[in-house]
Amino acid sequence: MLEHLWYKNAVIYSLDLESFKDGNNDGVGDFEGLIERLDYLHALGVDTIWLAPFQPTPNKDNGYDISDYYGVDPRHGSSGDFVNFMHKARGLGIRVIIDLVVNHTSDQHLWFKEARASKDNPKRNWYVWSDHKPSNWNKGMVFPGVQKATWTKDPKTGSYYFHRFYDHMPDLNTDNPEVRDEILKIIGFWLQLGVSGFRMDAVPFVLESPKPDVDSTTLHYGYLKELRRFLQWRKGDAILLGEANVLPEETVNYFGEAGDGIHLMFNFFVNQHLFYALASTEIEPLQKALEATREINPTSQWAHFLRNHDELDLGRLTEEQRQRVFQEFGPEKNMQIYDRGIRRRLASMLGNRQQIELAYSLMFTLPGTPVIRYGDEIGMGDDLSLKEREAVRTPMQWSSEGQAGFSDSDKEVKPVISEGIYSYKQVNVKDQKRDPNSLFNWMAFMIRLRKECPEIGFGSWEIIPVKPKGILVMRYEFKEEILVFVHNFTAKGEELVLTTRQAKTQRLIDLINKVESIADEDGRHTIILNAYGYRWFRGGE
Ligand code: NOJ
Numbered sequence: 001m002l003e004h005l006w007y008k009n010a011v012i013y014s015l016d017l018e019s020f021k022d023g024n025n026d027g028v029g030d031f032e033g034l035i036e037r038l039d040y041l042h043a044l045g046v047d048t049i050w051l052a053p054f055q056p057t058p059n060k061d062n063g064y065d066i067s068d069y070y071g072v073d074p075r076h077g078s079s080g081d082f083v084n085f086m087h088k089a090r091g092l093g094i095r096v097i098i099d100l101v102v103n104h105t106s107d108q109h110l111w112f113k114e115a116r117a118s119k120d121n122p123k124r125n126w127y128v129w130s131d132h133k134p135s136n137w138n139k140g141m142v143f144p145g146v147q148k149a150t151w152t153k154d155p156k157t158g159s160y161y162f163h164r165f166y167d168h169m170p171d172l173n174t175d176n177p178e179v180r181d182e183i184l185k186i187i188g189f190w191l192q193l194g195v196s197g198f199r200m201d202a203v204p205f206v207l208e209s210p211k212p213d214v215d216s217t218t219l220h221y222g223y224l225k226e227l228r229r230f231l232q233w234r235k236g237d238a239i240l241l242g243e244a245n246v247l248p249e250e251t252v253n254y255f256g257e258a259g260d261g262i263h264l265m266f267n268f269f270v271n272q273h274l275f276y277a278l279a280s281t282e283i284e285p286l287q288k289a290l291e292a293t294r295e296i297n298p299t300s301q302w303a304h305f306l307r308n309h310d311e312l313d314l315g316r317l318t319e320e321q322r323q324r325v326f327q328e329f330g331p332e333k334n335m336q337i338y339d340r341g342i343r344r345r346l347a348s349m350l351g352n353r354q355q356i357e358l359a360y361s362l363m364f365t366l367p368g369t370p371v372i373r374y375g376d377e378i379g380m381g382d383d384l385s386l387k388e389r390e391a392v393r394t395p396m397q398w399s400s401e402g403q404a405g406f407s408d409s410d411k412e413v414k415p416v417i418s419e420g421i422y423s424y425k426q427v428n429v430k431d432q433k434r435d436p437n438s439l440f441n442w443m444a445f446m447i448r449l450r451k452e453c454p455e456i457g458f459g460s461w462e463i464i465p466v467k468p469k470g471i472l473v474m475r476y477e478f479k480e481e482i483l484v485f486v487h488n489f490t491a492k493g494e495e496l497v498l499t500t501r502q503a504k505t506q507r508l509i510d511l512i513n514k515v516e517s518i519a520d521e522d523g524r525h526t527i528i529l530n531a532y533g534y535r536w537f538r539g540g541e
Pocket residue numbers: 061062064101165201202243309310
């Protein structure tokens with residue numbers, strides 16, 4: 001029955017309305033624009049859209065600072081436009097998941113305005129306060145170098161409020177039952193409007209109970225079960241996809257031992273080791289990361305990604321490994337951020353088509369659900385002149401026309417990339433659609449292929465050890481179907497021998513090229529790999 005779980009083989013596409021497509025030409029992306037582009041996403045082959053926050057916001061953290069959970073920010077349209085969008089997406093068989101950002105609100109949220117008004121305001125305990133300056137006021141910042149504190153004095157009452165992120169995003173007090181009820185209401189509201197689930201923001205921080213002067217608090221994992229229970233009462237197949245960059249041994253707390261916690265989690269651990277493998281050609285740490293995150297309940301699932309809307313976080317690597325990735329993919333100080341990451345897009349980091357294909361081919365074959373970041377399907381670059389993570393959030397490049405075909409407005413709200421090899425004149429959807437060899441067409445092909453390989457999402461897997469260095473071989477099995485994937489991380493071609501004992505199949509049918517390998521008399525398959533080459537095989541007798 002596992003194959004009834006839609007999220008196990010979904011192909012998720014993440015986008016931010018603001019920078020996707022401007023439909024009403026005021027310079028800001030909106031639902032009208034996204035509706036126009038749904039056919040594009042359908043043609044690309046994605047079946048699930050993850051929408052970044054689109055609710056009313058002062059927009060000081062890319063919309064992750066919400067000031068009303070029950071609406072649509074007027075810059076992006078109206079609630080009516082949202083429902084229109086949901087209707088068309090459903091017609092195309094595309095599911096929608098949205099961000100659930102409940103660790104904090106914007107300081108412009110009415111709840112916080114009330115909470116800060118006086119100590120006896122009914123909303124006071126919706127947030128986390130201290131009457132004295134906590135000794136740990138400048139500990140535990142998520143954005144070091146940019147954020148100065150986690151406890152900030154509020155002038156009105158003279159107390160300090162807690163904020164895990166920026167000081168304009170006060171943390172909600174999730175220990176308060178009223179807050180918990182409200183969070184369920186938010187979940188129920190959007191489910192009723194048709195979403196298939198939530199990408200849950202900052203999960204570990206939602207679970208903590210911050211106290212003044214106390215550096216670390218215990219996390220209340222049971223809360224995730226509570227959320228899931230409610231979610232499933234309302235909509236049986238809705239999911240929670242957690243953002244939690246945690247160590248492998250901690251993940252069971254999030255998934256729940258019985259698979260009764262959150263359904264999916266981004267695999268940050270594998271992501272970081274994958275970039276290390278790309279940078280160094282040393283694949284052993286990646287293999288270990290895959291093994292370390294292997295044991296999860298059969299109904300739970302990893303989400304694999306290459307890049308997202310934040311920095312490439314390398315905080316889980318050793319110092320030496322991190323420096324190696326910096327050296328290869330982000331050597332300049334301006335490319336690095338928060339002492340741990342790189343604020344660049346995939347294409348500009350890797351710089352060549354072969355390695356981009358290798359990285360995506362690998363992502364599609366990792367045990368889990370792939371998540372693609374808008375613009376990466378055409379190889380968009382970044383704008384390092386923008387502050388912090390804005391560098392990787394420039395408007396989608398639709399064509400070589402003014403403002404990249406993103407908007408017809410004269411007003412440029414978000415600057416498009418107009419210089420250099422990643423400019424919209426060089427990199428855009430319209431040109432790539434017409435070019436059979438483009439990255440876009442390659443990506444659409446690979447998505448289709450991934451959909452034809454549901455064994456990846458459902459099956460069991462093993463890593464087959466091979467002699468040549470820098471080559472990862474993974475084998476999947478599900479209901480007597482066998483898949484074998486080979487990825488060469490090195491810049492040199494290689495000939496690889498796989499025995500029938502290892503592959504557990506006599507024939508290897510190449511799913512990308514029209515070749516088939518039948519094992520020789522000694523039971524050996526000889527596999528030719530180009531520099532950064534990748535091969536997908538289906539077994540057969
Ligand atoms: C994680 C989000 O991915 C990031 O963009 C945001 O700044 C923080 N959470 C705070 O919401």
